[in-house]
């Protein structure tokens with residue numbers, strides 16, 4: 650049996666940075682919380698809790714803790730509320746997310762109606778809108794724009810959108826905009842994970858996509874993978890059943906941007922264990938053949 654790990658999988662730069670900041674904060678402050686779970690991975694959230702960094706869902710729940718801003722960022726209003734509490738604020742917002750907020754604000758100040766390609770329910774998009782002082786709308790590739798027209802339209806993207814969607818939305822906006830300015834704010838981490846997953850899935854009999862069931866980027870990887878081979882989305886090694894891997898020769902692993910290495914490693918070891926293979930048990934994550 651060959652087990653391959655997608656070349657680009659697991660923690661992205663922004664998530665790794667946020668987790669490091671949270672762990673450093675745990676060492677510096679007695680009480681620390683993140684505003685909302687720091688990433689969409691329950692196991693990592695629980696591990697941080699054990700290290701002394703819990704989480705609250707709203708500003709009202711904060712008493713006198715140091716508060717860590719997660720990688721998706723927070724709204725301008727929430728940021729102002731936090732400032733009034735006079736507590737230590739540690740900003741772990743991903744620099745790519747901050748940059749998108751800055752670009753949205755600048756376009757608006759230059760007189761553009763700001764159009765965000767993204768999921769209007771996602772915290773990153775909710776926060777992004779709050780930094781745009783003028784007109785702003787959120788659209789996706791299925792939006793009905795038949796009653797819209799723009800003199801000056803400025804298009805930006807939620808960092809995790811795909812290039813294909815951006816191209817499609819640009820095509821929708823050109824006929825209804827006198828001037829259209831496009832700033833591609835898509836983060837490459839998403840694209841490279843999706844490409845690696847597709848490549849590996851094409852060469853596998855079964856793919857395990859590892860990550861939070863609440864993680865949209867992990868769910869997207871599972872959707873992409875399922876176009877090419879049998880795919881199972883799991884959060885932890887405990888969900889792997891012998892029946893999944895019986896008689897298989899080529900198994901692929903991939904993981905969302907919020908899945909820690911130690912969970913990927915546990916999945917690998919579990920497959921080895923239940924496949925009764927002679928492959929070595931004690932490995933580092935780098936030793937799994939990267940595809």
Ligand code: SF4
Pocket residue numbers: 661662663664720743744745746808809836837838839906
């Ligand atoms: S996906 Fe990109 S923008 Fe989002 S946290 Fe990761 S590195 Fe930052």
